[in-house]
Amino acid sequence: MSNLFVCLMGMGTVFVGLICIIVLCTVMGMIFRNFAKTPVKAPAAAPVGANTAAAQPIHNKQEVIAAVCTVIAEELGTDVNNIRVKSFKKV
Numbered sequence: 001m002s003n004l005f006v007c008l009m010g011m012g013t014v015f016v017g018l019i020c021i022i023v024l025c026t027v028m029g030m031i032f033r034n035f036a037k038t039p040v041k042a043p044a045a046a047p048v049g050a051n052t053a054a055a056q057p058i059h060n061k062q063e064v065i066a067a068v069c070t071v072i073a074e075e076l077g078t079d080v081n082n083i084r085v086k087s088f089k090k091v
Contacts (some may be wrong), residue, residue, distance in 0.1 A: 061088070064088075065085055065088055068085045069085065070086075
């Protein structure tokens with residue numbers, strides 16, 4: 001009988017805790033919903049036809065290439081020396 005009581009008390013505690021978390025999330029959602037109604041300004045659009053990425057040269061191109069190669073080598077699980085850069089252009 002005591003094993004059943006311990007099991008039911010444990011399950012009851014868990015469900016009461018979950019219900020408290022749900023109620024807390026709902027209340028916090030209602031509170032912060034009022035703060036979210038402030039309008040957000042849209043960013044200014046770039047002029048049509050202006051390519052701002054191509055207008056700015058990369059000053060430290062070798063460092064950028066080294067960083068990109070390091071990330072690619074880490075993702076592929078290989079050594080950086082196994083990666084050869086044939087071309088590099090800003091997209």
